[in-house]
Amino acid sequence: MSDAEDLARDRDRAQALLEEWVASDALRRHCRSVEIALRAYAAELGEDADAWGCVGLLHDFDWERHPSLERHPQDGEPVLAALGYPEWFRRAILSHAEHVHLPRETALERHLFACDELAGFIHACALMRPDRLEGMEPRSVRKKLKDKRFAANVSREDITAGAEGIGRDLDDHIAFVIAALAPHAAELGLTA
Ligand SMILES: [Fe+2]
Numbered sequence: 001m002s003d004a005e006d007l008a009r010d011r012d013r014a015q016a017l018l019e020e021w022v023a024s025d026a027l028r029r030h031c032r033s034v035e036i037a038l039r040a041y042a043a044e045l046g047e048d049a050d051a052w053g054c055v056g057l058l059h060d061f062d063w064e065r066h067p068s069l070e071r072h073p074q075d076g077e078p079v080l081a082a083l084g085y086p087e088w089f090r091r092a093i094l095s096h097a098e099h100v101h102l103p104r105e106t107a108l109e110r111h112l113f114a115c116d117e118l119a120g121f122i123h124a125c126a127l128m129r130p131d132r133l134e135g136m137e138p139r140s141v142r143k144k145l146k147d148k149r150f151a152a153n154v155s156r157e158d159i160t161a162g163a164e165g166i167g168r169d170l171d172d173h174i175a176f177v178i179a180a181l182a183p184h185a186a187e188l189g190l191t192a
């Protein structure tokens with residue numbers, strides 16, 4: 001495998017880059033959540049879990065330095081290019097942002113988009129429950145989705161479109177992501 005392809009699967013390097021660029025625990029946990037969800041989907045689909053995981057871990061790596069739609073993730077892309085990340089990796093990261101208007105063509109791109117907002121939303125839902133992720137049902141997550149005041153910054157349209165993009169029923173997708181995150185609850189700050 002080429003150096004670029006190795007780098008795309010090197011979790012230690014991805015983690016180091018994330019820690020260099022992201023100070024906030026909340027954002028690090030978000031990136032980790034998306035990594036976990038993507039690894040789970042890759043495993044289920046027989047895809048490359050290390051590659052999908054690194055894309056998830058780094059999809060928002062530049063947000064603290066480029067916290068606007070004008071700059072994130074567009075200005076992070078050349079940074080990844082200079083480090084040697086391959087084109088498909090950078091394209092997947094670019095494509096998670098609706099405002100970039102890049103059609104999502106690969107399974108990786110579609111799953112990244114599907115997991116990004118939903119992972120954040122499930123985290124917000126878990127924080128409202130004494131048992132956190134334990135026993136969380138898709139039904140209760142959907143109820144929260146209808147409450148426009150709850151986690152108002154999370155785009156409901158992106159969540160619905162994300163599930164459609166991966167050809168999954170929304171409940172099924174929600175249940176899958178909850179199940180993926182649950183074993184990592186402590187690390188994600190979601191212990192009951
Ligand atoms: Fe983002």
Ligand SMILES: [Fe+2]
Binds near residue numbers: 030059060116117
């Ligand atoms: Fe994100």
